[in-house]
Amino acid sequence: MEQFSGSDSLDALISICPPKEKKDEQINTHGYSEEFRAMLDRINGEDLSYETSQVLEKRRRLSLYQVKELERSFEVENRLEPDRKVNLAEELGLQPRQVAIWFQNRRTRLKTKQLQRDFSLLKDSYDALKLDCNNLEQEKEALTSTLRELKEKLYRQSSEGNHSVEEESLISEFDNNVSDRRQTGDLFENGEKAVRVYSDSKDGSSDCVSNSLADRFRDSESREVPGKAYQPQPTRMEEQSTYCNFFSVDQAPTLHWYFPEQ
DNA sequence: TTGTGTTTTATTGCCTCC
DNA sequence: GGAGGCAATAAAACACAA
Numbered sequence A: 001m002e003q004f005s006g007s008d009s010l011d012a013l014i015s016i017c018p019p020k021e022k023k024d025e026q027i028n029t030h031g032y033s034e035e036f037r038a039m040l041d042r043i044n045g046e047d048l049s050y051e052t053s054q055v056l057e058k059r060r061r062l063s064l065y066q067v068k069e070l071e072r073s074f075e076v077e078n079r080l081e082p083d084r085k086v087n088l089a090e091e092l093g094l095q096p097r098q099v100a101i102w103f104q105n106r107r108t109r110l111k112t113k114q115l116q117r118d119f120s121l122l123k124d125s126y127d128a129l130k131l132d133c134n135n136l137e138q139e140k141e142a143l144t145s146t147l148r149e150l151k152e153k154l155y156r157q158s159s160e161g162n163h164s165v166e167e168e169s170l171i172s173e174f175d176n177n178v179s180d181r182r183q184t185g186d187l188f189e190n191g192e193k194a195v196r197v198y199s200d201s202k203d204g205s206s207d208c209v210s211n212s213l214a215d216r217f218r219d220s221e222s223r224e225v226p227g228k229a230y231q232p233q234p235t236r237m238e239e240q241s242t243y244c245n246f247f248s249v250d251q252a253p254t255l256h257w258y259f260p261e262q
Numbered sequence B: 001t002t003g004t005g006t007t008t009t010a011t012t013g014c015c016t017c018c
Numbered sequence C: 001g002g003a004g005g006c007a008a009t010a011a012a013a014c015a016c017a018a
Helices: A006-016 A034-044 A049-055 A064-076 A082-092 A096-159 A164-183 A209-222 A234-239 A243-247
Strands: none
Touching: A064 A082, A064 A096, A082 A096
16 A cells, blocks of 8 residues: 555545445535544644545536646656656645556556557558468468479379470479569569479579479489489478478478489 | 446556566 | 555446447
């Protein structure tokens, strides 16, 4: 509980002995019991005619002028030094305790508003991130679907034992697909930061997925493995269940399903 | 007029600082 | 231990729709 002294003592006493709890006692013309009034007399030891008439009034809202002045003072400094409190109280015809309470409540309102603003900013940020995440999920699904189709075609063609010309066709189909999506902003719309794929070329340079894949195809053409026909393993690709696993910068794709001998 | 929700003023209890 | 701050809460005052 706050401790009170001097002119605050009467307010404090009122709070300790609220009039409503004296309903069953003899009530005087001010609405308070004789016992309660006598107690006030004993404590203050002086004429209470003015002070009690102020205190015993019903709660009133502060006037427009009082609120404006308090607001003005609050803007300068939202903490009250004792001297400033007394001066403000005298200036506005209030009890120093009323000024202190007003500042306390005002700080509470300020804090509440600030929290609401912070919450709003965080919510906006969350919504934007969620949207980005959804877009990336859609990109992932589209790319996975494209990849699956290409794998199926490749598997069919390799089963027929003739893949040199068709491979080139598939590479350009894949490249066109990626290129179209890039041009329409459907792919890499976040500046490629989230979907870059590093090639495992010897010089360590990075490249986008289309070029890397094309290089791999071209490498595979020049590669000669005597007595060993190329055997893709399409089912292993499904193990790359998440977008991040497949396209993140932290883990370059191994493409081991293309090159099982790797 | 009245019920209901919101705002403002004030109290209470706990905590920290000096 | 006193002074003052804060969170939670009460209660009066006010706004407003039905």
